[in-house]
Amino acid sequence: MQPAFLKERVDALAGRMTDVIAKHLKLWEQRAVSGEPFNLSWDVSALTVEIALQTMFDTGLGADAQGFKDAMHIAHDVTAKRVWNLTSLSEKLPTKRNRQFNEAVAFLQNVCSHIIDERRRSSHRADDLLSILMDARDAETNEAMNEQQLRDEIMTLMVSGHDTTATMVAWALLMLSQHPQHLERMRNETDTVMAGRLPEAGDLKGLEYTKRIIQEVARLRPSIWWFARVAINDDNIAGQPIKAGTTVFISQYLIHTLPQIWDDPEKFDPDRFLPEQSTGRSKFAYIPFGAGPRVCLGSGFAIMEMAFVLAMIFRRFDVEITSDREPVFGNLLTLRPNEDILARAKPRLRH
Numbered sequence: 001m002q003p004a005f006l007k008e009r010v011d012a013l014a015g016r017m018t019d020v021i022a023k024h025l026k027l028w029e030q031r032a033v034s035g036e037p038f039n040l041s042w043d044v045s046a047l048t049v050e051i052a053l054q055t056m057f058d059t060g061l062g063a064d065a066q067g068f069k070d071a072m073h074i075a076h077d078v079t080a081k082r083v084w085n086l087t088s089l090s091e092k093l094p095t096k097r098n099r100q101f102n103e104a105v106a107f108l109q110n111v112c113s114h115i116i117d118e119r120r121r122s123s124h125r126a127d128d129l130l131s132i133l134m135d136a137r138d139a140e141t142n143e144a145m146n147e148q149q150l151r152d153e154i155m156t157l158m159v160s161g162h163d164t165t166a167t168m169v170a171w172a173l174l175m176l177s178q179h180p181q182h183l184e185r186m187r188n189e190t191d192t193v194m195a196g197r198l199p200e201a202g203d204l205k206g207l208e209y210t211k212r213i214i215q216e217v218a219r220l221r222p223s224i225w226w227f228a229r230v231a232i233n234d235d236n237i238a239g240q241p242i243k244a245g246t247t248v249f250i251s252q253y254l255i256h257t258l259p260q261i262w263d264d265p266e267k268f269d270p271d272r273f274l275p276e277q278s279t280g281r282s283k284f285a286y287i288p289f290g291a292g293p294r295v296c297l298g299s300g301f302a303i304m305e306m307a308f309v310l311a312m313i314f315r316r317f318d319v320e321i322t323s324d325r326e327p328v329f330g331n332l333l334t335l336r337p338n339e340d341i342l343a344r345a346k347p348r349l350r351h
Helices: 007-012 014-034 040-056 062-082 096-121 129-135 147-178 180-194 201-205 208-220 252-256 299-316
Strands: 227-230 235-237 240-242 247-250 317-321 342-347
Touching: 007 014, 007 201, 007 299, 014 040, 014 299, 014 317, 014 342, 040 062, 040 147, 040 299, 062 096, 062 147, 096 129, 096 147, 129 147, 147 180, 147 208, 147 299, 147 317, 180 208, 180 299, 201 299, 208 299, 299 317
Parallel strands: none
Antiparallel strands: 227 247, 235 240, 317 342
C-alpha cells in the first residue's frame, strides 16, 4: 500500500479532502444559527469517515452513515475490552453485548463488500487506494488478494483511517478551546497563509504553528497510546532481561510525558517542537505514529487532514465546550475521551 501514501499522491487528494470538509461544515452553519449543543465526538468521527472513504475508496456512506457510526462504536468498545481478557471464553457466550458485536461486525463487513462490488461493476477506475489493492499481485505467485483479504484490508483502513484522526481532532478542538492564546496564533497563521480560500497541499509548508499544535496534541493525547512488539533475540532493557519471543508493550503516552525528556510535560506548549527546542532529543522520544519499519503509512495523510480540519473550522467558527465535566481519557484501543465531548458552534468573533 506504500505507493498510495507517497507525498505526491497524498498531496493530490487535498482538493477532495477540503471539498468533504467544506460540505460537512454546512451542518456547522446551521448549528451556529440555532445555537444548539451537539456531540462533537460523533461529529468529527462522521467527518473523518467520509474523508477516508472519499479519498481512499472514491465513495461515501450515504444512507449507511448512521449505521456505520453505531456499528463502529459497538465494535470498538467491545474489542477494547476483549484485548485485556485473559481468555476468549466470554466471547463465545450468547450475551446481548456479544450479539450486538457480531451484528456490528457483520454490518461493517457488508459495507466493505459493497464498496468492492460497486467498484467491480463500475467501468470507472479511480486512481485511489482501492484500485491499488485490487490490482496488487503477489511477487512470487502473481495472485491477487482473495475476497476476504481485500475486505480485511479495507476494514483495517476504514477503522484506522478515521478513528485515530477523529480522536486527535476532538482532543485538539478541546485543547484549543482551553488555550485561546494558542488558538489566536494558529488563526493568525491560517488567515495569512490561506487568505480566505480553501487550503491546498502547498499551504502545509506555511502552517508551521498549526503543525506544532498537532504535534503537541499528539504528544499529550496520542491516539494509539501503546503497541506491542515481539523480541527477535534475547535483549536487555534498563537492566531487565528480555527473552527472545517475549511480547514487549511500548507506551507512547508514557514516553511522551517523561519528565526526564520533556520540561513541564503536562503543559500544552506547541513551541517545544521548534527546531531549536528539539535539538538533541531522541527520535524515539516522540512516536505518535510508531517508529522503525512499521511506522504508520498514513502519517502524512493524517497531518494534512488534521491541519485542514482545524484551519477550516476555526477560520469560521468559535467552539464552546458544553460538557458538564472535564473529559479525561479512557482505557480503550485509542486514547479517546471517556465521555463524548459536547460543544456549541458560534460564528467566529474576529479581533
